[in-house]
Amino acid sequence: MSTVRHARVLVVGGGQAGLAAGYHLRRAELDFAILDASPGPGGAWQHYWDTLRLFSPAAYASLPGRPMPHQAGGEYPDAAHVAAYLADYEKRYDLPVQRSVRVERIERGPHGLTARTDAGTWHADALVMATGTWERPFIPAIPGTASFTGRQLHTHGYRTAADFTGRRVLVVGGGNSGAQIAADLAPTATVRWATPRPPRFLPDDIDGRALFDLATRRVQGDGTGISTLGDIVAVDPVRRARDTGLLHAHPMFERLTPAGPRWSDGSTWECDAVVWCTGFRPDLAPLAPLALRAPGGRIPTDGTRSLQDGRIHLLGYGDWTGPASATLIGVGRTARTAVAEISGLLR
Structure with a gap:
């Protein structure tokens, strides 16, 4: 019973x-x-x-x-x-x-x-x-996803850059997770970071303290928001990768082929793995x-x-x-x- x-x-x-x-x-x-x-x-x-x-x-x-x-x-x-x-x-x-x-x-x-x-x-x-x-990790319905012959994982399954040393890795997603994981991989792997729109970094002096203050002011009813400032918090690893040229965003690709992404202009990039940082x-x-x-x-x-x-x-x-x-x-x-x-x- x-x-x-x-x-x-x-x-x-x-x-x-x-x-x-x-x-x-x-x-x-x-x-x-x-x-x-x-x-x-x-x-x-x-x-x-x-x-x-x-x-x-x-x-x-x-x-x-x-x-x-x-x-x-x-x-x-x-x-x-x-x-x-x-x-x-x-x-x-x-x-x-x-x-x-x-x-x-x-x-x-x-x-x-x-x-x-x-x-x-x-x-x-x-x-x-x-x-x-x-x-409940989310992966968007991108054409050809099932045909890709390399490794695919979500933020949910990502643990360490050491797993991808020397590999070619496509990181998908324009938020904080995408930026942080692309920055984490960049020193030891060859990375392409694909984002639905150009990434918008918050000013370097904005961190969780300022974000919480803005959220508090929204609760108090003054309508203040951060959407006009940017989407990505420039934590130290992201800032370093960005400033040294290791963190460069590419447009979103049209589909995945067995070898890697293909963009709407017909260009392709062969890779070993895809990390979906898609929420x-x-x-x-x-x-x-x-x-x-x-x-x-x-x-x-x-x-x-x-x-x-x-x-x-x-x-x-x-x-x-x-x-x-x-x-x-x-x-x-x-x-x-x-x-x-x-x-x-x-x-």
């Missing part, structure tokens, strides 16, 4: 968003549990590539209640440091994370909301979805039985709260669920608001 457990609030996902929700749920003295599919703490940060650095100093990349310690050897912490911080945070606040528990379906029932997992069933009065995007999608499959999606595919929300079912909050999926809510420092603010609404609902 499968195990059945109960919690007033169930949090799905034990990464930064789930932990921020847990912090505020603890302070609100609500009974809750956090279900995380990963075997260990650290969220997606435990899976990122070796040289990834935050855009912000540690002090500007902290969850509520616990400043991130400075990392020796650099102002901007790496992914391993962030993963260790999240593990310590979880332990420090004694957050009730259940691992490895994968939530398969969320259903409505006589006991409120029911979560079917691979380790039994949970009943809850309210739910916070905090699964992030890491498990992720929200990992919301467990909510499918509730039919919360609008015709466009997105779940309509008021802040983090589902308009279709007010017992369900979506946390940490980007500006859709709160300005800067996909960042370490930004998610605390939206988590606080979500928990306040849940507390009001349950009390």
